[in-house]
Amino acid sequence: MVEADTNFRRVHPLSLVIIMSSTAVYGVVLVLSIDVDGLLFLIAAGLLGVSGLLQILPRYIFFKYLVSEGEIVIHSGVLKRVRRNITSERIQNVAFERNIGARLLNLTAVKIETAGSIKAEGVLQYVPVSEAERIRTLLRSAKPAEGAPDASPEAVTPDYSLPLPQLLVSGMYTFSLIYFAAGWAIVSQLDQIGLIPLEEVLTNLVADQIQEFSGNTPGFSTLLVLPIILAGLLLGWITGICIHVARYYGFQLELRPTKIHRRFGLFTLRETTIPYPRVQSLVLKSNPVMRLHNRFRLALQTLAFDTSERGMQMAIPLARLPRLLPVAQRIDDFTLPDTYRSVSPISIRRMGLRYTLALGALVTLVQLLWSPAIWGLTLLPTLWVLAWMQYRCHGWAFNGSHLYVRRGIFWQRIWIVPATKFQAIQKSATFLQRRMGICQVTVDTAGASFLLYPRIVDVSVATADELVPALYEAFRRAMALNPRADGIDAVDDLADPAT
Amino acid sequence: MHKLHPSVKSVWMIRAALFWGICLLIAMAWGIFQIIPWPGQVPTRVLLVLGTVITLGVLSAGVYPIVRYRFWRYELRAEDLRLIRGIWWRVDTIVPLRRIQHLDISQDVFERNLDLGSLVVHTAGTRSSSVTLPGLLHEEAARLRDELKQFIIEPAV
Known part of the structure; x- marks a missing residue:
């Protein structure tokens, strides 16, 4: 099919302003980090600005798109010209993303996600909101299953929303070592550039208490390590809350007749639509504090692998189980098991042995350079406790229609x-x-993460020999009910939740 | 269950021999540079590295393909393809035929010389996105492909 070149459209010219301003932020950071002043600073900034413009302007000129009913054609590239046709059958999701600049200019980025690709296959940065709506409507019009009249967004009350106080509570449950590391990095950076004289501040804050304990001994500065770690933890926790609030601000979930609609974000407003058949599995996520309060998060594993959400699409950032389950059961009709079957207790021995070998190897290596490393072996009992905890937290259940796998100690x-x-x-x-005499049973699904996926580790061979045929039989039964289902578009168990 | 064609052992042996041959050349080149400052003497580390590379090469090219071959089994059943393989990490995979997205037959230069081919079965799964069945006679691979083709359901996505 050859399209007339005149039918092709360009993204909005003001896109250049948004892209330039976001690039400028990186430029400023780069220029500041070079540590130059005066004329050199201006030259560096000017060169960066010109090279940025030289990169962005040709891309804008050569980027064109054409949307027809059920297909989008994108022409891009300056030196290497790329023509990409994305038909609506392949499209898993058409998402809108609006950062602050785009919102000020009433523009939006349109992300077209397809199955199997790690990132969005087509991105239009940026088009007016009305044009984005036109693109979405045109792409959906060729999909009968998804083109069924859905209630308009205004007419529907969200099935789940997260007001600010609850969002803050949700953020408080967010704790990750990544945020801790980030917090730690910020503290050390501020200390290095002299904004916060860390040691001085901590000495003033906790000197009296430390002196009480240490009696002004030489170990004084060593004792400072604890408050520094605590400061890092606190900063990591606060960073986690801030990131969580920024990401899920104004979260709304609507279960429309044929699809799930989500809208959230403070600085970047995201609006995504997931057709029910695209949901591959549901994941309930919690940490010990959340479980103590019977609170969980619900994420959906879908075909389009969204890297910003680590392969999972958040459906409910936080809710008590009685509030969460009815919503989850409208997405997929399942019954959460009351009890989970444990894997073989031999698992403790295997994991313990693995940890022992790993620690032994590490200590032996470090020992060659640093003799006190031998004390690392005192960690051994802790590792065996960890192996026991892993065994205790791991469980599975299969009820003939769904497989449930529980894993993880903290998260x-x-x-x-x-x-x-x-x-x-x-x-x-x-x-x-x-x-x-143990083994691992894995069920592969589309769009699953490479690291986190449902697998039953260290189940006895006898149990596995019963479970694998049972799983396969359940699959065959389900397929017999829906002979045209290909597993990606299977709709038998995800029928219209409104009915 | 079926075994792979015995000639596949030769393919695996040639590939491993090539890889370890290159490693040996690099190790020898490094060894020469180590010897140059002290002519007439061969440092122990050079002997150690060369010995390790030669031992690993012999094991990978001579022993490993034979053992690997012994553990490879496959079976095309009415509704699924079953593959069992692995020496250290033994894996038993069931791929339901209706999950097949598309099929490939691949042949490298060594396989071409021995008239062998590999059948690659692609599914939408993440970990089983491509399941390779090596060591088939090219004709057999083509026959299997044609047999499996009928199970591909459209539209795939």
Whole structure:
């Protein structure tokens, strides 16, 4: 099909302003980090500005798109010209993303996500909101299943929303070592550039208490380590809250007749639509404090692999289980099991052995350079406790239609995988597992993360030999009910939730 | 269950021999540079590195393909393809035929010489996105592909 060149459209010219301003931020950071002043600073800034413009302007000129019913064609590239056709059958999601600049100029980025690609296959940066709506309507009009009349956004009351106080509570449950590391990095950076004389501040703050304990001994500065770590933890926690609030501000979830609609974000407003059949599995996520308060997060594993959400689309950032379950059960009809089956207790021995070997190897290596490393072996009992905790937290259940897998000590995940979404079933065992009579059962689904996926580790071979045929039989039964289902668009168990 | 074609062992052996041959060349070049300052003497570390590379090469090219071959099994059943493989990490995979997205037959230069081919079964799953069945006679690979083709359901996505 050859389209007339005149039909092609360009993104909005004001896009240049948004892209330039966001690039300028990086430029300023770069120029500041070079540590120059006066004329040199101006020259560096000017050169960066010109090179930025030289990169951005040709891309804008050569970027064109054409949307017709059920297809979008994108021409891009300056030196290497790329023409990309994305048909609506392949499109998993058409998402709108609006950062502050785009919101000020009433523009939006349109992200077209397809199955199997790590990032959005087509991105239009930026078009007017009305044009974005036109694109979405045109792309959906060729999809009968998804083109069914949905209630307009204004007419629907959200099935779940997160007011600011609850969002703050939700953020408080967010704790990650990444944020701790970020907090730690910020503290050390501020200390280095002299904005916060860390040691001085801490000495003033806690000197009296430390002196009481240490009696002004030489170990004084060593004792400062504890408050520094606490400061890092606190900053990490606050950073986590801020990031959580910025990401999920104004979160709204609507379960429309044929799709799930989400809208959230403070600085960047995201609006995404997930057709029900695209949901591959549901994941309930919690940490010990959340579980203590019977609170969970609900995430959806979908085909389009969204890297910004680590492969998962957040459906409910925080809710008590009685509030969360009815919403989740409208997405997929499942019943959460009352009890989970444990894996084989031999798992403790295997994990403990693994940790012992790893620690032994590490200590031996470090010992060659630093003799006190031998004390690292005192960690051994802790590692065996960790192995025991891993065993205790790991569980699974299968009720004939869904497989439930629970894993994780701190951040615990419960995968809920419908049999209709199984792509492959795998039983595997390492040499050590074979010697111990245990193995691993994995159910592969589309769009699953490479690191976090539903797998039952260290189940006894006898149990696995019963479970694998049962899983396969459940899959065959589900397929027999829906002979045209390909697992990606299977709609039998995800029928119109409104009915 | 079926075994792979025995000639696949030769393919695996040649590939491993090539890889370890290159490693040996690099190790020898490094060894020469180590010897130059002290002509007539071969430092122990050079002997150690060369010995390790030669031992690993012999194991990878001579022993590993034979053992690997022994553990490879496959079976095309009415509704699924089952593959069992692995020496250290033993894996038993069931790929339901209706999950197949598309099929490929691949042949490298060594396989071409021995008239062998590999059948690559692609699914939408993340970990099983491409399941490779090596060591088939090219004709057999083509026959299997044609047999499996009928299970591909459209539209895939």
